[in-house]
Amino acid sequence: MVKVLHIAWIVLQIVIGFHLFFPLALFFFKNLRKKKKPQVLITPQQLDIAIIVTAYEETYHLPLVINAIINQPYSNYIIYLVADKCDTSNLIFEDDRIKVLTPEKVIASNTGSHAFAVKNFIRTHEIITIIDSDNIVDGNYLTEINKTFAAGYVAVQGLRAAKNLDTNYACLDAARDIYYHFYDGELLYESGSSATLAGSGMAFKANLYIDFLKQTQVSGAGFDKVLQASLVHKDLQIAFNKNAIVFDQKTTHANQLVQQRSRWINTWFKYFGYGFGLTFKGLKNSSINQFLFGLVLLRPPLFIFLILGVFATIINFVLGLNYIVWLIGFLSFIAGFFLALKKSDTDKRIYASLLNIPKFMFYQMLALTKIRVANKISVATKHQK
Numbered sequence: 001m002v003k004v005l006h007i008a009w010i011v012l013q014i015v016i017g018f019h020l021f022f023p024l025a026l027f028f029f030k031n032l033r034k035k036k037k038p039q040v041l042i043t044p045q046q047l048d049i050a051i052i053v054t055a056y057e058e059t060y061h062l063p064l065v066i067n068a069i070i071n072q073p074y075s076n077y078i079i080y081l082v083a084d085k086c087d088t089s090n091l092i093f094e095d096d097r098i099k100v101l102t103p104e105k106v107i108a109s110n111t112g113s114h115a116f117a118v119k120n121f122i123r124t125h126e127i128i129t130i131i132d133s134d135n136i137v138d139g140n141y142l143t144e145i146n147k148t149f150a151a152g153y154v155a156v157q158g159l160r161a162a163k164n165l166d167t168n169y170a171c172l173d174a175a176r177d178i179y180y181h182f183y184d185g186e187l188l189y190e191s192g193s194s195a196t197l198a199g200s201g202m203a204f205k206a207n208l209y210i211d212f213l214k215q216t217q218v219s220g221a222g223f224d225k226v227l228q229a230s231l232v233h234k235d236l237q238i239a240f241n242k243n244a245i246v247f248d249q250k251t252t253h254a255n256q257l258v259q260q261r262s263r264w265i266n267t268w269f270k271y272f273g274y275g276f277g278l279t280f281k282g283l284k285n286s287s288i289n290q291f292l293f294g295l296v297l298l299r300p301p302l303f304i305f306l307i308l309g310v311f312a313t314i315i316n317f318v319l320g321l322n323y324i325v326w327l328i329g330f331l332s333f334i335a336g337f338f339l340a341l342k343k344s345d346t347d348k349r350i351y352a353s354l355l356n357i358p359k360f361m362f363y364q365m366l367a368l369t370k371i372r373v374a375n376k377i378s379v380a381t382k383h384q385k
Helices: 001-032 062-070 108-119 141-150 168-190 208-214 223-233 252-273 273-287 288-298 302-320 323-345 349-367 371-377
Strands: 049-056 076-086 098-101 126-130 155-163 203-204 239-248
Touching: 001 168, 001 302, 001 323, 001 349, 049 108, 049 141, 062 076, 076 108, 126 141, 126 208, 126 239, 126 288, 141 155, 141 203, 155 168, 168 239, 168 252, 168 288, 168 323, 168 349, 203 208, 208 223, 208 288, 223 252, 223 273, 223 288, 252 349, 252 371, 273 288, 273 371, 302 323, 302 349
Parallel strands: 049 076, 049 126, 076 098, 155 239
Antiparallel strands: 126 203, 155 203
């Protein structure tokens, strides 16, 4: 019995500790692979893009969001602004490429709003891109998206950069995004797998996403988790374009952080099981795309596996077992974290905010206690004006 418990404890430690070493392992694996030759493209034809902007209750940021889109050099698009449960009296635009859609009944769902936009398409589009109601797109966002599809991809995730760094919470939220975009976006894609989807700043071949909406019902948060698993299950690669930038509003207050994270944590528990199927499917098909992506889906949120790692280290120390490997693992993770920051030209304010990580993790632990009611708290993050 003691031997069985010892083996079980070793296996459990491997399952948890693997995630501490994975970021640097992915970095070295990516550098060992032969780099793809950059595809030289003569200025590609502008594909017809449907830009779906979804808003729920809040409209404060929308004029800026729309202006950022229409001021781009790219011109072949239609904006479908779905104003769900919104006061649209201030949403008056002269540009005929902007269609403000107001559902008769409250939808309160990302995919529901996307489907509503699709039903109201004025023409058949080649590409669909999803933008949140607080996202300010970079001046070359649509051009960069277009380049990715011209290179033959069917799906792409752009880079969600911080729009605001006015509080420690916003800076730490931005640091988290930098970490995920570097490893789960750029490196995962360059390693031959797919970039994870981030909910906005992403684009798809129109027929592909429309088929997904028809075949899949997703309630609450997490449609991007279901969508990415669906794409990789077909062994389609989700590209990552770090030059397709959307500036995203970061959390600024503790209560906002708790509500947002409770939904995100709930989403991970709800959908992480997709990782098992993709990992085994990747092994069966010898698909790096499916195998690596499956491993990433199985990883808990950062604060969860870090806390579990601390507990495991303490237990091993108390019982006189090997805890040195855990210390090496934490050093590996920290090195990987700072590598992501260094490679991403990180703002000095973000570095200064790292001293507040313990407080940030405390509020995420608080969010963990609220996951049972996560989707009842709110269907969208409330932003400060």
